[in-house]
Amino acid sequence: MAAISGGKTYHHGDLRNALICAAVGLATEGGPERVVLREAARRVGVSPTAAYRHFDGRGELLRTVRAHAQRVLADSMERAAAREPGADDPVLAAERRLAALCRGYVGFAVEQPGLYRAAFCLPRPAGTAAPVPERQPHEPEIRAFTLLGEALDALARSDAPQRTVRPAAGAAAWSAVHGLSLLLLEGPLRRLPVQRRNAVVESTLAMVVTGTRAP
DSSP: OOOOOOTTOOOOSSSHHHHHHHHHHHHHHHOOGGGHHHHHHHHHHHOOOHTTTTOHHHHHHHHHHHHHHHHHHHHHHHHHHHHHHSSSSSSHHHHHHHHHHHHHHHHHHHHHHHHHHHOOOOOOTTTOSOOOOOTTTTSSSSHHHHHHHHHHHHHHTTTTTTOEEEEEEEHHHHHHHHHHHHHHHHHHGGGGGGHHHHHHHHHHHHHHHHTTTTO
16 A cells, blocks of 8 residues: 655545555654544645544544554565575474564564554544554454464474474564564664674574474
């Protein structure tokens, strides 16, 4: 979904999609804080009143942007896995796929920090101070976790019965790559030069792969 640049005027019939594109552009530039319905309307070239015909307010627009960001995150993981060379050894192939999915996760966070932060934001409904308490299984953010879980299942099958994957290994792997991503974006690791950053990423991924094995 391409963002609509500022100053363009809206001329076609799909205003809702145009507003979403503009909002995605805002999130890309500055994270979820930048997503404001009036600003999206301004970028598209319509009045805020016209925008409110399609979205109840900022919360609904931001939830739509979040869903888009979650889909793009999972897409990044799958592209990284597709680039990974295959292996005749099924264990090695499964380990490479798991590491590649994690690499795509962290890579998306580093390359698209605004969208990454938007993918995990908690939009607040209008007129309340609390975030929307929603986490449904069909939400696209679960796809990232599903990809990791499927990779771990494949890893367990590749060496059965010798290999047993730790209980909750999927959640542990997700926690590792998510925590690393936040450290690279907002923590002390953000100052690392590229070469050292890549070394930290690869070391973490190696620990994720080896840490899935039950003792």
